[in-house]
Amino acid sequence: MTMRGPETEEADGRPLHERIAADLRDDIMSGELAPGDSLPSTAQLKERFGAANATVQKAVQRLKSEHLVVGRA
Structure with a gap:
């Protein structure tokens, strides 16, 4: 999983929610998060x-x- 955090904020002008979505999207598209896998928890993110x-x-x-993701209870 790519580890990006606040330290890259200065180099990337996108809002944080867009950067989080992009990071998770990269994990999904690369296969690091496979179909059926759970996303990291809200607390982890x-x-x-x-x-x-x-x-x-x-x-x-x-x-x-x-x-790209679905919600499940």
Whole structure:
């Protein structure tokens, strides 16, 4: 899994939720996250990116809108 975090923020002008979505998208497209795999938990993503819960949820929602992930209870 690619480890990106707040330290790359200066070099990348995109909002944090877009960078989180891009990182997860890269993991999905590379096969690092295979079909049926769970995404890292919200808590893990918050820690990994130094992000708020709402920011992580916005990133996941973006991936859902792109049909790259589905929500399951």
